[in-house]
Amino acid sequence: MHRLLLLSWVLLMSCFAAVSAQQITGKITDKEGVPMIGASVFVIGTTTGTVADIDGNFTLNVPENAKKLAVSYTGFSTQNIPLIAGQTAYQITLANDGIGLDEVIVVGYSPVRRKDLVGAVASIASEDITRESGATVQSALRQAPGVVVQQSSGAPGSGFNVRVRGVTSVNADNEPLFVVDGVPVIAGSFAQQGVGGQSSNALADINPADIESMEILKDASTTAIYGSRAANGVVLITTKSGKAGKTKISLNSSYGFNEVINKVDVVDGTQYNQYLRERFGAGGDVIGGGGLDTTVSSNWQDLIFDRNPVQSHQLSMSGGDLKTKFYASLGYDNENGALNGTNFTRYSGRVNLDHRATDKLGVNFNLSYTNSDNKRIQGDNNIYGAVSAALLLPPQVPVRREDGSYGSVFGLENPVAATEVYDNHLVTNRIIGNISASYSLLDELSLKVKLGVDNLNLRENVFEPSSLQSTAQGLIFEASNLRTRIINEYLATYTDQFGSTSLSTTVGAIYQRDDIRRNSFETNDLPSDNFPSADAAATPAFTSGDKFGSTLNSYIFSANVNNGGLYVTASFRADGSSRFINNRWGYFPGIAAGYNFANLNPVGPFDLLKARVSYGQTGNNNIGDFEARPLFAGGASYLTTPGISQSQLGNPDLVWETTNQINVGLDMALAENRIGITLDFYQKNTSDLILNRPIPSSSGFGQVIANVGSMQNTGIEAAVTFETFNNADFSWTTQLSAAYNKNEVTELFNDQPQDFGFATRLAVGQPVGSFFGLETDGIYQNQAAIDADNSLSEDRDYIPGAAPGDFRFVDQDGNGIINDDDRTFIGQALPDVTAGIDNKLTYKGLELDFFLQFSLGNDVYNNNLAFAEGLNGVFAPTVRAFEGAWRQEGDGNMFPRIVGGASAENNRQDSDRLVEDGSFMRLKTINLAYSFEDGLIDRIGLQSLRLFVRGTNLVTVTDYSFFDPEVNSFGNSNVALGTDFLTLPISKSVVFGVNVGF
Template sequence: MKSFKLIVWVLLLGSFSALQAQQAITGTVVDESGVGLIGATILVDNTTTGTVTDIDGNFELETPAGATGLTVSYTGFTTQRVRLTVGQTVYDIVLAEDGIGLDEVVVVGYSPVRRKDLTGAVSSISTKDVNAEAGATVQGALRQAAGVVVQQSNGAPGAGYNIRVRGVTSINASNEPLFVVDGVPVISGDFSQQGVGGQGTNALADINPADIESMEVLKDASTTAIYGSRAANGVVLITTKSGKSGKTKINFNSSYGFNELPNTIDVVDGATYNDYLGELFGRTANFFGMDSTVSSNWQDLIFASNPLTSQQLSISGGDVKTKFYGSLGYDDNQGALNGTRFKRYSGRLNLDHTASDKLALNMNLGYTNSDNKRIQGDNNIYGAVSAAILLPPTVPVRNEDGTYGSAFGLENPVAATEVYDNHAQTNRIIGNASATFFPIDAIALKAKLGVDNVNYRENVFEPSSLQSTSQGQIVESSNVRTRIISEYTATYNGSVGAFKLNSTVGAIFQRDDVRRNYFETNDLPSDNFPSADAAASPATVSGDKFGSTLQSYIGTVNVNNGGLYVTASFRADGSSRFVNNRWGYFPGIAAGYDLASSEKVGPFEQLKLRASYGQTGNNNIGDFQTRPLFAGGASYLTTPGISQSQLGNPDLVWETTTQFNAGLDIALLTNRIGASFDFYVKNTDDLILNRPIPTTSGFGTVVSNVGSMRNTGVEASLTFVNVQQPDFTWNTTLTGAFNKNEVTALFDDQPQDFGFATRLAVGQPVGSFFGLVTDGIYQNQAEIDADNALNDDRDYIVGAGPGDFRFVDQNDDGIINDDDRTFIGQALPDFTGGVNNKLAYKGLELDFFFQFSFGNDVYNNNLGFAEGLNSVFAPTVRSYEGAWRMEGDGDDFPRIVGGAPSDNNRQDSDRYVEDGSFVRLKTATLAYNLPRSVLDPAGIDRLRIFVSGTNLVTWTDYSWFDPEVNAFGDSNVALGTDFLTLPISRTVEFGINLGF
């Protein structure tokens, strides 16, 4: 009997002990205003046991034996540790907002890392900031990142961008960062084969910003080295939205707005132009076949307030095992220039499925169909903007017979917008599928297949009513590009003693295939027959097929023990683009130490010092530059033939960028203030350039490694939680960056000229302007005679007269010629950045972002044509009224004179160089969120009404349309040049965000 009682007591004690060891708990996770947080993660410390909250923020959890605490985390909130108390079964947890994002998880290379654990230089951009710009593509949001210069080359919808992360690193290869969407390095660039001036198309316009969850910009070598030969210009990681377990959520976003031109150029009217011709030639407009009584305001005729709209529908949700996100989108952006339009249809499906405790499956798939309607642009006498400035106002829009009016071979601007028909259409698929196997909790084996397929087509019809063709022209081209990536990685995430360890090794295989075709035919019997088979002239046909492969092996390791952080990575890339130097090796290492990791140091929650060093490459040089090439078309009579078209260089090596970075991260006053400071030095060696060779070889140049470049800079990012109250919050983020670029070596240190007045030279930054220096205007003949007296053999400046520019004789030889040219400005800014404010009061939100750029010059080549005062082009009002006519008239504008003597006033000089510094109210949004008391009875989860604007106000001393555009598109070296370029539009839109 005693034995039986003993057994009963043992069982009871064991049961009690088991109850004590394993306990069911419940609770809620809410924000500081009491709103439940759906999808918050609750993890039992030192275990893999955990759960997530439901739609109302509730959770249930069985805690295992020995559990002492919980770690509760949620994106945008400070992670909190909750101590478990014996006997307590209900826990109500309040998370505070993480004002500076220390606990935010960012993706770096192949590993997710908490921001507070970073050792490299990384900037993050949230989904809200990605979508702040109306009608924009993904690149626009990069302005929010310190050290990233984003220049939209012109204002056409869907136009290209010029993006530089920490300066210019290459001359011939691309300077664009590598864009990676859900782990797939995507194809970027301009696919167009039909030139319309300096404009380009933008392959990344195919990505719908509404589907983006976050963007990370990797800037230093320790974070980018894992991408090896494509990472010298930085890396932009784009993560699209995914589903969360809980109630299915439906969101509908709709907006409508308009684009308009911020300002116009004040050009003379018809009567004034007639007077101008009288001064220039002594003849009126009627002499040239124009009507002096006509006054066409061309800018008013081609610019308008045109609409844009965006409709986005998404559905997301799931349970513990399967999560999904799906979306449909439609965007229609009609530019301020009539006839320009970009339409995009998009769809996305992202799935995450946990098949078992050992196997997880994932798929991300996006499809886009876009149509970009383009208009002839800058660098082009047939461009609408060009003609709207230069075509005389005395030309009628239409002649009496109904044809479009024109003069001097310039296009009629209205015709350029109405009948020029150019459509660039794209069908694109970007996606990947992966399977992850967990043999044990700490190890993940992953296989992934990714694809980026671009099918780009251009269809162009130029009717005979245009000046660019006499009897009509048809152009059709296609550009099909396919990238397939297979990736195999093994990841260990665990602990070794007191150290947390995360490491990844893997192999990656990439194949790119390109097929291009081009077809052009001319001389149609009528504009009513826009068909290729109706053309009289033989067709011009060309095409090619090529591709490349990249084989890579990677390894990365992250170690930390709470305060000391060490990261190392390595990538080996083998590219088919090289012959004798096919493999490149790219290491990166970084270390950081947080002085406030174990206990608070004064007011600091974080005081982390970090440093990194590494190498990255640039292999974006074309698939066959290392090889000798032969081409067809070398026919003799009727016998076909081939000839060598390119010399090869099998010894070509990678462009390699070596970068050192030192940084400091701080957080203080209970994470109310956060800041990051970085100093870097980037040296790029083995620049791939065309080296001159003796023409006896049959060629003038051969591609070689003959140059180097350096970028040195400082970056700062500061975040202030100014106010954090239940009803009112106000956060401010300031970013600023200083960068100095210098070309340190070229072949034989010989300079090279590009564009209108751009010179590439050792000791100067890329984008430097080179020309004569002006010294006022000659006011009388005596001043000219005095200068000519300095040289007995030749005039100081040939043909100069009173009212012409005087130029500085730099070498004091008594003659003004090309030897007197010098560096007169630079396109790259000294200091860039922005100020972003986010305010919320109860249901009201106000966000506004100021962008600034200081120290950059613009070469305003418009002045030589619209203010040259020596040709039939219509002049600006200010130049005509301010023209030099008598002694003492000033030094701003030269005399009105035609013929050869006036060429003196058209020479490349500092007359065209203007300060391009600006401050711009880039975006502003005012929104109202309806309260829960109104929404809950209607079964609505969220209803937000907003009005927003983009490019609202610009403060600048630049005299033309816009200081940010570039007539040479995405050129690496011909930067900051404006030549009759379409400016960036001002946009205002109204919309709603509706959620169920």
């Protein structure tokens, strides 16, 4: 009897065990019946899962309480498959997700499907990030609508100006916040030795090959959760992670060349000699004090620009199982600029681990290390710069004199010397990483804690030998800049389903601390160039050092509700910053709602028809750590007694710059999700601009920082993505994007304009980056025209000293005199419209993609013309200016006469003569690749083999007359935009490469 009972119990338990761990099988294909190799299959609500094999088949033991499977594959819509009692075999067909509606992206601190978004978010995938040669994080952002990316210099590793939906600040930062794997990273230019307007780029330390995707958060409902640093948008960077399955090893290697995008046609030796005689008469032959040699004709641009190599090598390994996944990589990049002597070298390494210790506990670890060396050359806006001298130095100067020294004249640097002997290295060692742990208290409630760090250690080493014009007996400059950022995050997330309504909420506390230490010194007068060390110098020029930092304490809340076709999201952040005194806390709310009219039933031809509206408030605290505080400095010595003095007035009532933004959008999908259309309208109003306000000089200071301004940005963005073809052999996807933005300054202190840069003026009613000067009305062709103008005034000449061949200026106030009161706005640096056309085509193993970039309606203040086409001094002019100079009546209205004195100064005044249309169309990237068939590469033991050739900046169509319209001599200035003064242009490149998978 006991044996019978025991046997019965064993049989019963076996039945329960069979029920609690039922085995199912299945096959996953697309609509064409092609197996989905590696498709993921997970039991919803558990960590149980597997991947499909080479035939698309899978086998899985599912728990007793399992109700649904989630089946996903890159490029296809995720499907939830109900588990039917008694059914053990499943045939699953995945539908193509042509425009990525089922793609899951991270917005703020929560993942969300793209089809559920109610904010304005643009995404860039990994293959699009690395499609550009010499790519950096910022360079890929120009593919997103509403994002203007300007590379201020063509030097490798140099800075970018990135503007998301316009300019929002004058004194604070206008760059978006960059967040890498949840860590807001340090960005900006931290070089302490200036080389003209060229800035350095801290984000060049991030290896683009390690990035899986980038999301650009543009509206305030998505950025408000980042609070006081989000007024300029947020860029979320997610690095690559491992996937369950066989370990994959990839080697990506490329080699190619950079060369200058354009050259400027300047006079040769014979033409320069003729120019000197016209300008100075018979005495022109002896101009230069013996520095000129009429027997030579140096083509300086050919001597400093060359076709220089660029190479990149990346090795990565990824894999894992359902519990532990890993990704590891090593990278080496070496880019020589088109300008000889410029170079950027980067060594990088990364390890990402994701471990599921138990069903409730998960641990994540991300760590990257970068060592970079940026070799810089004296840049623009600088008479010692290589490009500056190559344009202005006469061709009759020899490269080297008979004694071996570098030839020079008029105090200009020898361009070849600037590239050969000037030694400036900017060396960075950087660690970015985070470690986090998440624990599920309940199925609906999880806790997460994260520790993040960004440690940037930068060193500068500069040696200027005595053979350069910039120093008489040699110069040594050395500096260090150590920046450390620590982030602590504590988050709790609750997710639940109430009938057809899903709810996800997150609350958390975040603490950030930044510590900065800088030191620098300069010494002069070396005994010889063979002693390039500080202790050998006779004269210490200066020493400098400081230590400072800031803290930011934050509390966040977000909630996402999905009820059928209705989506609502709300967020709130409170930030407390040490940078303010009486107004330390700022509060930043955001809310958005959307409704998908095609959620239950298609509406006409639409698979998706979602209307969206959002509103939010963000801040900008990217000012100096002590801007609000009174400061004192040493150096105020009395005889031999050291002392201090006040160096800055404080303002304890300083508050945040605040931006309020409203966004109205519409998302549409048609033709089985093969066509996607996104439209957005926005308005951003920024108040409490932090500017310097004039104060009575009796205070001992001329200005004090205060909240005294406001501005507005209004714009429209549109993006259309469609799959023209998509079958087993041929696919063609096109994306069209365009954005219009209007910027306007709406308030300044007493509405008084402020001048920046050359002809840049900040004024109420005008956009930031407006040019201000005289308006020309042709060239005086005869004396009668001059006499007619002079008759308009009895007090003085219309233009004092004017003669035939000089510019005529418009008398704006009609008083018969040309003076500063006749200046007016003559152009703007910000484009009216930016656009892009992206095409991707595949035919069997052949791939072709190309991206066309457009910038329309922007002007460039071409200050080169005042020197290279001033026709008044000793600088070498351009060929077109020399040949087109006014010499007799009827010669035209473009170039004035060759003359000195007062007339020449009139002809070189800030005027619309120096403003040119900077609109352009550029073939930004083009890639051609071939992937070999599996059957062929299997024979040699490879998983994949792909050959490619890549071109960057190959074609530029523009009316701009100098090197490049995409320039800015003032680096990362907020307001002095679109000014070109002897700026190094960007490079065009062609590289050849191979991708190998093992």
